[in-house]
Amino acid sequence: xxxxxxxxxxxxxxxxxxxxxxxxxxxxxxxRLVHDKNVRGSxxxxxxxxxxxxxxxxLSVFHGDLDEGLADYEDGSFDVVILSFSxxxxxxxxxxxxxxxxxxxxxxxxxPNFAHWRVRGQLLVTGRMPVSKELPYExxxxxxxxxxxxxxxxxxxxxxxxxxxxxxYLRSFEEPAxxxxxxxxxxxxxxxxxxxxxPAS
Amino acid sequence: MxxxxxxxxxxxxxxxxxxxxxxxxxxxRRVTLAKLPQAxxxxxxxxxxxxxxxxxxxxxxxxxxxxxxxxVCHALSGDAHVAGFHAQGDTRAGWWDMLIGPGKAxxxxxxxxxxxxxxxxxxGSTGPAxxxxxxxxxxxxxxPMITIADMxxxxxxxxxxxxxxxxxxxxxxxxxxxxxxxxxxxxxxRVHLCIAMACAARQPTQAIAFNEVGRQAIMADPNWNxxxxxxxxxxxxxxxxxxxxxxxxxxxxxxxxxKFGRRLRDIGDYSFTFSADxxxxxxxxxxxxxxxxxxxxxxxxxxxxxxxYFDLENGRRSLIDAFRGVRxxxxxxxxxxxxxxxxxxxxxIVGALRATHKHVSYYEVxxxxxxxxxxxxxxxMEGIISAFLASGARTFTASPRPQTEATGAATGRAxxxxxxxxxxxxx
Numbered sequence: 215x216x217x218x219x220x221x222x223x224x225x226x227x228x229x230x231x232x233x234x235x236x237x238x239x240x241x242x243x244x245x246r247l248v249h250d251k252n253v254r255g256s257x258x259x260x261x262x263x264x265x266x267x268x269x270x271x272x273l274s275v276f277h278g279d280l281d282e283g284l285a286d287y288e289d290g291s292f293d294v295v296i297l298s299f300s301x302x303x304x305x306x307x308x309x310x311x312x313x314x315x316x317x318x319x320x321x322x323x324x325x326p327n328f329a330h331w332r333v334r335g336q337l338l339v340t341g342r343m344p345v346s347k348e349l350p351y352e353x354x355x356x357x358x359x360x361x362x363x364x365x366x367x368x369x370x371x372x373x374x375x376x377x378x379x380x381x382x383y384l385r386s387f388e389e390p391a392x393x394x395x396x397x398x399x400x401x402x403x404x405x406x407x408x409x410x411x412x413p414a415s
Numbered sequence: 416m417x418x419x420x421x422x423x424x425x426x427x428x429x430x431x432x433x434x435x436x437x438x439x440x441x442x443x444r445r446v447t448l449a450k451l452p453q454a455x456x457x458x459x460x461x462x463x464x465x466x467x468x469x470x471x472x473x474x475x476x477x478x479x480x481x482x483x484x485x486x487v488c489h490a491l492s493g494d495a496h497v498a499g500f501h502a503q504g505d506t507r508a509g510w511w512d513m514l515i516g517p518g519k520a521x522x523x524x525x526x527x528x529x530x531x532x533x534x535x536x537x538x539g540s541t542g543p544a545x546x547x548x549x550x551x552x553x554x555x556x557x558x559p560m561i562t563i564a565d566m567x568x569x570x571x572x573x574x575x576x577x578x579x580x581x582x583x584x585x586x587x588x589x590x591x592x593x594x595x596x597x598x599x600x601x602x603x604x605r606v607h608l609c610i611a612m613a614c615a616a617r618q619p620t621q622a623i624a625f626n627e628v629g630r631q632a633i634m635a636d637p638n639w640n641x642x643x644x645x646x647x648x649x650x651x652x653x654x655x656x657x658x659x660x661x662x663x664x665x666x667x668x669x670x671x672x673x674k675f676g677r678r679l680r681d682i683g684d685y686s687f688t689f690s691a692d693x694x695x696x697x698x699x700x701x702x703x704x705x706x707x708x709x710x711x712x713x714x715x716x717x718x719x720x721x722x723x724y725f726d727l728e729n730g731r732r733s734l735i736d737a738f739r740g741v742r743x744x745x746x747x748x749x750x751x752x753x754x755x756x757x758x759x760x761x762x763x764i765v766g767a768l769r770a771t772h773k774h775v776s777y778y779e780v781x782x783x784x785x786x787x788x789x790x791x792x793x794x795x796m797e798g799i800i801s802a803f804l805a806s807g808a809r810t811f812t813a814s815p816r817p818q819t820e821a822t823g824a825a826t827g828r829a830x831x832x833x834x835x836x837x838x839x840x841x842x
Binding site: 223232254256262265266268269270271272273274275276277280282285286288291 | 618769772774776779781800803805806810
């Protein structure tokens with residue numbers, strides 16, 4: 215399966231950049247960036263098995279919580295900090311986003327859009343917590359504890375004073391959706407590129 | 416990171432093949448180093464030492480490219496006998512046999528594994544129980560103070576003797592981990608991979624405190640006699656107490672509770688004496704006593720001192736600064752219930768390395784065994800270690816210039832090479 219979200223992220227990472235991938239999983243994305251974009255990459259991952267896979271790929275990875283994975287870094291340590299489909303699993307998403315734009319010049323955040331019409335429809339019609347390809351868990355065993363919508367994330371950026379540099383949408387992991395009239399209704403996945411707003415001068 | 420390192424992820428990720436074996440029968444060898452006066456080793460204390468002897472063992476075969484050598488560094492009470500057996504029918508395998516041998520994490524079919532007894536030790540290497548060539552008497556406490564850096568510098572001479580320009584990896588736990596870190600910091604050009612586990616970048620206060628109790632127990636034993644007890648009664652009581660204290664720090668609350676609880680030994684009820692009623696008492700007494708058969712009390716003083724002095728930050732602005740010049744890839748491993756070197760101490764190492772974008776991975780093993788986990792948790796350690804070694808081996812050339820004949824690296828035997836070709840392990 216070709217992960218289109220990874221391709222979109224890859225396109226936004228400059229050649230030779232320093233990259234931190236939060237929740238890097240088995241290191242697939244980071245590995246691609248190392249080989250295709252010659253980045254100096256490092257990951258943070260909580261699963262032991264995934265950490266072993268990263269190490270087997272020759273990647274540099276920190277086994278632990280995302281919340282503690284950022285404290286070691288000074289401001290602006292990275293060109294790009296990636297949070298791919300992990301935002302909704304964080305205990306403190308606001309804190310992590312804040313940290314991302316502190317240690318990185320550009321933060322790339324992707325997440326499932328909880329306002330997609332099918333999600334809304336499931337809740338409306340069945341009266342049950344939505345389950346989909348992007349949200350495959352039952353409510354009682356889901357790691358997704360902080361779901362949000364595209365509009366919610368924009369609000370967070372505004373509240374944090376972040377500049378949204380790009381906003382991309384996907385119909386699914388495999389299918390990009392370059393132009394959507396009502397993204398908060400029709401995009402299953404959103405990918406934001408945000409940065410600290412330049413100080414007003 | 417060079418391109419093309421990611422060709423065989425499937426081959427190396429996770430598991431180890433089913434066929435694992437013993438490193439076989441090995442012999443401890445001894446080599447005299449720093450023989451000439453001008454070649455003596457200058458110690459961190461400023462004193463000179465030489466000639467001195469290092470006891471070491473090797474397993475597997477050094478490749479013709481000399482690019483498959485792994486140095487194992489032992490902990491406080493360890494020795495050069497890290498794997499295999501000393502004789503046919505021997506029941507006691509080397510101290511890290513679970514990780515070293517054909518098909519194991521440190522696969523002796525692929526790698527040439529070296530382990531030497533530290534300088535200052537008492538298992539074949541020169542230490543306070545050795546004879547001072549200048550006086551013809553035992554060194555005792557006249558032996559110069561040794562540091563972790565000195566231990567490593569002695570190992571450097573051993574590698575020179577073996578003709579190994581650069582290690583594929585250096586690996587160790589506890590004091591062995593400190594040596595591994597010291598290797599990477601002091602000799603960055605000679606270490607490709609550094610695996611440090613259950614240790615710290617500087618000996619923490621609580622650990623110094625426990626070591627001091629151990630030293631005081633030894634020195635309070637009247638047989639210690641200022642360190643001059645060779646040929647007389649050794650300070651066995653003091654050394655045994657030192658070992659008992661140490662041993663407690665290697666276990667965990669859970670491990671002790673599970674292993675002993677409050678169970679009484681052999682007797683149905685309290686004896687209302689000070690004999691070892693509790694199983695945990697009798698266990699510690701046994702551990703302490705057994706230790707005195709194989710360890711020299713002065714060596715215990717010297718080695719614990721070396722550990723206490725260890726501080727990579729010493730003389731530098733910060734730990735980040737200490738690691739600035741390293742060129743190795745690091746794997747830092749912590750064990751969840753280790754309270755002698757809790758995970759935060761390992762994370763401190765990782766944090767300092769990450770701060771300057773060094774290639775470092777951190778891995779935390781879930782274990783109830785405390786500090787000793789690094790000697791016990793085979794299954795939880797071997798996957799990550801073998802994956803790290805395999806991925807590192809793909810990016811490693813031992814010599815600064817590319818080898819022209821480096822085609823048969825994986826299977827090559829060191830037939831054309833001089834000194835280090837002795838295949839001492841017979842699997």
